[in-house]
Amino acid sequence: MIITSKNILTRKKLILAGLIIFLLAILVVGCEDEGTKADETGLGDETYQAVSDVESCGYLKAEVTIEDQEIVEVDLTEFDNKGRLKTEDYEYPEWKEAMDVLPERFVEANSSEVEIVSSATRTSNRAMQAVDRALQLSKGEEKPFDGIYMGVAEISEDGWGIALVRLEDEQITQVILEEIDEEKNFKEEEDYPYDEWQKAREELRSRFVENDSYEVDIYSGATKSSEKWKAAVKDALTKAGRE
Known part of the structure; x- marks a missing residue:
């Protein structure tokens, strides 16, 4: 079950967290591999969009722009457990840091595999998974991701x-x-x-x-x-x- 809005530490949150952990354990999650590099054959010059798996605290969307087989821009947006966009009003400094520095890291690494932001591990992993999926789409992947x-x-x-x-x-x-x-x-x-x-x-x-x-x-x-x-x-x- 998904978490309630009455109490973020309620039984429903624990149930949902346990369920999603179980489901994710048997899925191939993009951020757990070596990542996808943008200098591999097949990248098309345009912007590709993909989302991460959802967790008990929400999910993340990545828009990745490719030019000459290189990542030139990454735009990240994250949504809470009610599907609402997280904004600058979100009270979690580490999250704001992650959203600021991760796009630069993806561009510099030219890859979906980058160093995570300390204290924002979940957001970092969601971002890597979403960027990895976007890069796979840029190579012509058409099958929906598990x-x-x-x-x-x-x-x-x-x-x-x-x-x-x-x-x-x-x-x-x-x-x-x-x-x-x-x-x-x-x-x-x-x-x-x-x-x-x-x-x-x-x-x-x-x-x-x-x-x-x-x-x-x-x-x-x-x-x-x-x-x-x-x-x-x-x-x-x-x-x-x-x-």
């Missing part, structure tokens, strides 16, 4: 849906669904009294996996939530390069 992707429906004042979608061999193998309410908090099973919402979440999780697609029937009695989750799963698949 991983766990966060999809987010349109963020609005009325709330939004979130989906964590695990892909393996281009297939949806697991889906976790969450929803943010009007107060920007996670809806909780134990607190949210609407039974149809809880039934819809469980049923749609199965439908997405069984159909291997975001195109599933909505759950009668929870139409708005169904639409949000369908949009979130579609977004996750798009980020993975499958849509």
Whole structure:
């Protein structure tokens, strides 16, 4: 389960962290290898975009610009566990340092493998994975990367849906669904009294996996939530390069 907004150290955070650690342990994570260098044959001159796997604290997007088989620019953006962009207001100095210095390191190394920023290990590893995937795309890689992707429906004042979608061999193998309410908090099973919402979440999780697609029937009695989750799963698949 994904972490709650009420308490960052709640049981749901621990459950989600444990689940993602387990899933990532059996996936080939780009930042765990020797990295991809930009001087290898096949790089095209343009900008390539890719995202990292999601973790309990969010995910990272990298935009990598290639010219003459060299990395000339890297733009990093990171998103929190609710799919919202982290900005300069994010209260974590080490994160700000990482976001400032990592792009320069990728350019200087001309590779996705760089020295991590101390005290910002997770952000560093997510950045290396996202840059590595972008470089693989620059070489013509078309197959979606195995991983766990966060999809987010349109963020609005009325709330939004979130989906964590695990892909393996281009297939949806697991889906976790969450929803943010009007107060920007996670809806909780134990607190949210609407039974149809809880039934819809469980049923749609199965439908997405069984159909291997975001195109599933909505759950009668929870139409708005169904639409949000369908949009979130579609977004996750798009980020993975499958849509």
